Amino acid sequence: MNELDKELIQIALKEDIGTGDISASILKSKEVEGKIISREDCVVCGIKYANAVFEEVDKNINVNWLVSDGDEIKSEQEICHITGPDSSIVTAERIALNFLQTLSGISTQTKKLVNLISESNARILDTRKTIPGLRTASKYAVSCGGGVNHRMGLYDAFLIKENHIEAMPSLCEVIKSAKHKDKEVPIIVEVEEVDQLKELMLCEKIDRVLCDNFSLLSLKEAVELVNGLMPIEASGNITEENIIEIAQTGVDYISIGSITKNIRAIDLSLRLV
Secondary structure, X not given: OOHHHHHHHHHHHHHHHOOOOXXXXXXXXXXXXXXXXXXXXXXXXXXXXXXHHHHHHOOOOEEEXXXXXXXXXXXXXXXXXXXXXXXXXXXHHHHHHHHHHHHHHHHHHHHHHHHXXXXXXXXXXXXXXOOOOOHHHHHXXXXXXXOEOOOOOOOOOEEEOHHHHHOOOOHHHHHHHHHHHOOOOOEEEEEOOHHHHHHHOOOOOOOEEEEEOOOHHHHHHHHHHHOOOOOEEEEOOOOOOOHHHHHOOOOOEEEOOHHHHOOOOOOEEEEEO
16 A cells, blocks of 8 residues: 555545544444344455554454455455454444445446446546545545556656647647657657547657547547557546447547546445344
């Protein structure tokens, strides 16, 4: 777990516990057993985050996981058994579940979209449209659901968009400038119409082209025009209703911001037994 995620867990616990868990303080801290149950079918994700929460609250809490991240489970299935002081378990409960429910929600939705386009060669990509602070956790959840991570942030890939292009003399000049800046960092260029893609084809080679809000017809034209010279990413207003048709155009990637920003948490429950 990286330092940002460790800090995130500290912040989450601090905002929840504050000056102390007064409800847990009335308990006698006796040794108890518990379990976490899923109330719906899902793809599990967030085990390492839950473990970190339990350990941070009390190292005497022991968790025996019956599943692994990325596993598809059924409603009413037990995902772990827990032992430890009752007061510590109830203190850690909500934050541990928050991570598990949120990340499992991302993994589950990602897996649903991956399954929808399984007959094509297209892959599901995430974006930077994530809840602040949950970037690495969200992208980890996408990978658990079978998706592929786009760039992590502003530092690990050039993504040249309309505002970058407007600020430079030409599209080719922007690409040339990026290559001069760092030859090792991938370059992705966003285009908004086929004519712009034709212009891009005259520039130095890049790593991927992002076709933003292209119609199905335009995507098919883009695939034919590029002819395998570089991967094509489709993006913009992609839903469960149109994703199959988009995948069938022959694009290599489909990026969807909704999988990390429109999150429906999975219903999980922790019960002492």
